Amino acid sequence: MTSSSSKHDALLSTTSVVVRGAQAIVAVAALATGIAGLAVAVFASPVHAELVTEHPAMTVGDVAGLGAFVLLASGLCVLAFVFLGKLAAILRTVGDGDPLTVANADRLHMMGWLAVAIQAAGLALAVAATHVRTMLGGPARDWGFEFSGILLILLLFVLARVFRVGAAMRADLEGTI
Amino acid sequence: MPIAVQLDELLYQRRMTLTELSQKVDITLANLSILKTGKAKAIRFSTLEAICTALDCQPGDLLVHVGEEV
Numbered sequence: 681m682t683s684s685s686s687k688h689d690a691l692l693s694t695t696s697v698v699v700r701g702a703q704a705i706v707a708v709a710a711l712a713t714g715i716a717g718l719a720v721a722v723f724a725s726p727v728h729a730e731l732v733t734e735h736p737a738m739t740v741g742d743v744a745g746l747g748a749f750v751l752l753a754s755g756l757c758v759l760a761f762v763f764l765g766k767l768a769a770i771l772r773t774v775g776d777g778d779p780l781t782v783a784n785a786d787r788l789h790m791m792g793w794l795a796v797a798i799q800a801a802g803l804a805l806a807v808a809a810t811h812v813r814t815m816l817g818g819p820a821r822d823w824g825f826e827f828s829g830i831l832l833i834l835l836l837f838v839l840a841r842v843f844r845v846g847a848a849m850r851a852d853l854e855g856t857i
Numbered sequence: 858m859p860i861a862v863q864l865d866e867l868l869y870q871r872r873m874t875l876t877e878l879s880q881k882v883d884i885t886l887a888n889l890s891i892l893k894t895g896k897a898k899a900i901r902f903s904t905l906e907a908i909c910t911a912l913d914c915q916p917g918d919l920l921v922h923v924g925e926e927v
Contacts, residue, residue: 856900857904
């Protein structure tokens, strides 16, 4: 693949735009939830004073927990940002016509572990969300287990192996005329 | 390199330039230079066939085993 042909690659261009757009969105979300979570956790007493009129059973500890919940959401956004950053780096190498590298294999491997962390954080958030919903008096909702997340993790680790083998084969072919 | 590529000698004998050979065998000048200067690690049979056809020679005319340098 030549770099000149990649300039007109609609799939690559579209994917890059989507990934960068998603990175921008999760960056804003991470910042917003981070600030909000910190504010709620640090200023738990004043926030509790505001909320206790509508939710008399709520304690200051509950409010601090709410802040931690929002901070966990921020952490998940940060993980997603790093994940998308790795993907963007891989897309750049595809654009340069040189994707089969050890660096990309390492990126995919890291993305696999990030996906594990995102799944774990998502699970923790889902469990915490049921408590928050109960605390605020909302209806309880069942959370479902997403099999697609497990598939994504496995796919990323397998792809990392594929890229590593590909890079080795490419290195072996280097200098062959 | 234990295998020497005698491309310079053969081109001289056939009164052909590397550029002309490149056009005949459809291999880039850069790759032929790599071959000529002994920097290639391997050669495909298809490349060997194309060069031998263009230069009307045998693989043994092009590739010579000189053994390890002492």
